[in-house]
Amino acid sequence: MRPSTPGLSQPAQEGEKKCLNSELWHACAGPLVSLPPIGSRVVYFPQGHSEQVAASTNKEVDAHIPNYPNLPPQLICQLHNVTMHADAETDEVCAQMTLQPLSPQEQKDVYLLPAELGTPSKQPTNYFCKTLTASDTSTHGGFSVPRRAAEKVFPPLDYTQQPPAQELIARDLHDNEWKFRHIFRGQPKRHLLTTGWSVFVSARRLVAGDSVLFIWFFLRERNGWGTF
Template identity: 40%
Template sequence: MATVNETKSYLYNELWRLCAGPLFDLPKLGGRVYYFPQGYIQQLEISTNSEFAQMQPLFDIPSKIPCNVIGIQLKEVGTPIPIKNQENPQFYYFIKVLSASDTNPHGGLSVPKSMLLNDMSHPIPTQEIVAKDLHGREWRFKHIFRGTLRIHLFTTGWNAFVTTLIGTRRVANREGNIPSLVISSHSMHQGVIASAKNAMNNKCMFIMLYKPRSSQFIVGYEKNLDAVNNKFSVDTKFTMLFKDDDFNEK
């Protein structure tokens, strides 16, 4: 059986995955991956509206570089390092795109009735719900039934939570979502590409900023081999999973 700490770790990891989304495949600690420099250059171009397409030939970098992941630091919501296999508890969750009324300072969050009934032993008119966010901060919400249809709402405490944007997954910014303070000059672009070249030649460590939504330029070793071994021909049809702005999988 799983211990209390293991159960908390599992629920915490699942919360990270739900906020990050199912389509983002981040590397695992100790895993083998391929690094695609051209994809990284494209990420920089998208985020800065600049043209660095000629940087790769200047540094004579291969199309892909085999690497080992020796450390992961999560700056934003992403997939955490997996924990050991264990008997994981069952939990309930739902994903909702916040409406105007949900984010109104004088409103509250409307919650699907089916989800709240899973966590209630008796149908009471009001109750207090205590939850922790991704940073371990405790939040208290007042849950009430309102109206003849007995709509479930989070009222007191909800506005303070939603305005912090903690635990809310944002719609991807099509014009790039890398802060300008992170990538600020041409010399920095040259530096990160040159560091990859140096690491490849000297078998040493290098660090990169990875934004899967912009460009998935880090691919698992086995996943890359599977893709290469698929001998697609012209006019081959295939299916692809993607998510729209409402976070619906298609």
């Protein structure tokens, strides 16, 4: 999926199944979040899950979760699938897991630990996060990028140009593509995202106090570098 107009994103086709970028998902989730690998055994707590659902919806548990008096307080399960999700409005991330309860005999069977078990979730190294200011979200301005962050995350500018500038192509959590003009100008000189930034702010309904996260990673299938 590619936008036909610079700076504009195109919505996903109906029924389209997207795969979130794992590195970006973990960056948004934070370093304390670690997903178990497929095939591992986990303990599922039905009551804890019910209480969490009630707390997140601010409604009574009984109105949403059936009561199963014969269900044990915890279930030993095998993890069959993990799907990463991100809220379309807030970009808040979560993970959906498919679990299969194991019988007492299956729990006694020889269990080989997955090779990924114990491996920490991959966190990006080339990234920066900034809390937006009022000027960052103004429709008449641009996004001011700290110089150290711009030099670390963005592709290098050609400083022989006057002014040094380039086009950046970024993808968000939902695989929408955005195009920004990255320019080094002003007095004193500073890095800015100009053309395309106000479109992004309006589309994502960003306000001062919100945070944006940029990640630079290698796109093997495109033989080049990209920025989230």
